[in-house]
Amino acid sequence: MNKRATAKDVADAAGVSRTTVSFVLNNIEGMRISEETRQKVLQAAEALNYHPDASARSMVKGKTFILGFVIRQEPDKAYADLLLPEVMRGISEVASEHGYHMIFKPVPPEDEKNSLTTLFLEHQVDGLIVSGPLSKDQEIVDLFNAHAPIILQGRIDYPNIPSVDINNRKAAEKAVNHLISLGHRQIAFISNASLQYSSCKDRLSGYRRALENAGIIYDDALVFYGDRTPDSGYQAMKNILGSSLKPSAIFIASDTVALGSLNTLYQQNIRVPEDIAIMGFDDIPLSKHLAPPLSTIHIPAYKLGWNAANLLINWLEQEETPQHDCILETELIVRESCGSRQK
Amino acid sequence: MNKRATAKDVADAAGVSRTTVSFVLNNIEGMRISEETRQKVLQAAEALNYHPDASARSMVKGKTFILGFVIRQEPDKAYADLLLPEVMRGISEVASEHGYHMIFKPVPPEDEKNSLTTLFLEHQVDGLIVSGPLSKDQEIVDLFNAHAPIILQGRIDYPNIPSVDINNRKAAEKAVNHLISLGHRQIAFISNASLQYSSCKDRLSGYRRALENAGIIYDDALVFYGDRTPDSGYQAMKNILGSSLKPSAIFIASDTVALGSLNTLYQQNIRVPEDIAIMGFDDIPLSKHLAPPLSTIHIPAYKLGWNAANLLINWLEQEETPQHDCILETELIVRESCGSRQK
DNA sequence: TTGTATGCGTTATCAT
């Protein structure tokens, strides 16, 4: 890149001072500038293709105009999340509108060199949106208490940290109720991941609650665990089929995990939904294209990102911490994998 | 966030000058500093939790330490690309190792306010990795001629711009050869997207070449177009089935598009591979979990990103433009969707 | 071996 024009160059070209240039270009209210100089400056800037230097600007403003979107997971898991791109799209759209950029980064907990705190300390970002935290995450708590602008996408076991989320328990309950309404009583559960994550805990509790409301006894033996990957779903399903359990339906709390489970069933020539009903969770973009199309719970991923970014930017610009969590509605999507009512 | 400590604070605490602090912290070679002051500075920095301010550092160094990863597509299409997360992972891993951050952004061509050039002019990034360019992209050419550090992930019709890519033609040929070796002669083609993209053009030409090498006459009527989405594959497949054509195999130059096509077949009770053979392209993470598991061409997405980032950072640090393109190998993945040899 | 002085490109506070 050839050398860029500075404000001084524009000033020289227009025959005014740097201050005037700054006033004109930033549209300062108080100062009334003669239309003549105004035009001169504008033209000079245009001619020299002047754009303010981001570093210089951010140094003097004390702001980077950069939002961090960080995932509390190992990179391979983080990037495998099929809902993430939609969340990112929501964030970056809002960011873009407000003149912010977004840096994306997996930052697993307990990573010394690469902490959330460092991002603030080095002043790389103005604020953070943190996705998929563990229930206990002391660093987030500390940061919040130090008044760092930080929005959770998810939930942790600590009050008052502004968050954008869905009601996982309620959504899971909705999913299992659907299965129950279809006549299923023996319903297995495959968790999306370990119960260290609050979303997993909440989905399990929704499953349990739906069962109990229907007078079905909750049975630990029917609960299995995935780790967000199709492979884990493949394995979990094998375990179920290999056991003496004969569930007529399975609620899998992640479409991605369900993908692997479906694969097991395909291999063993077990038909869905004729032989077994499958209910997913997440509504990843391809669930509707699976064979059979997967019934699931729709998560408004784009809106999740959109809301998180808006809360954060509002916080940054208005200097006020959001007072309320933002809980978005989920939707039961009935496709074909659960079939219709059992005889 | 409470006020951060500056180099001056560290200097005061250690009882030395700011210069000394800088020397110690940046490990300047020439200057030999007494071990005593060295320790004093280190301890003071530690105690104050000092981290250099990114904006200030980048202003004085004339570098942002930020890499831009931009997609030449509309946001909704860009974020729907299921291979992208792996490419990002490759980039961000390398970036991270070298102390760079990555900003990700869809920047469609012809977007006035949001151009690649602006990113450089405002000095938001040190360099760019541009994914999925159209064959003709004047802005990229101009930028390259102005010596902007820019790596293509893909190819455009202009020589010498450093790029990281696969050999799309050869890969497509490989895929179609497999179909031919299985005994298929009537092979339809669904393009991943419009031929404005060179990857699409190249895949089509590979298809054509394989046909001709096998003495099969190329027929325009067998060529259909997707637009990277499952929906477009769904529609294309409907068109094929609705026509008088009766291909025994279809090469779909995108697994994502194939997903939709598979859905059409499922709905119409057409079995894969018994009734029709399907070959994909991309090897997105879930292709192996589909029913049936999809035969496809594996693209080393992570390595694509990894190489692009390495080339770019090398360019930035060594000040030398890469001289050679980096063409990565693809691999034919045989799973179940093509079946075995036809009788 | 360490300190002084200057510059990076902006914005913003003062005078004029």
Place this chain on the structure above:
DNA sequence: ATGATAACGCATACAA
């Protein structure tokens, strides 16, 4: 209405 000038936090050439 416009122009000097200071300040932001850091790195570094030069001086001591």
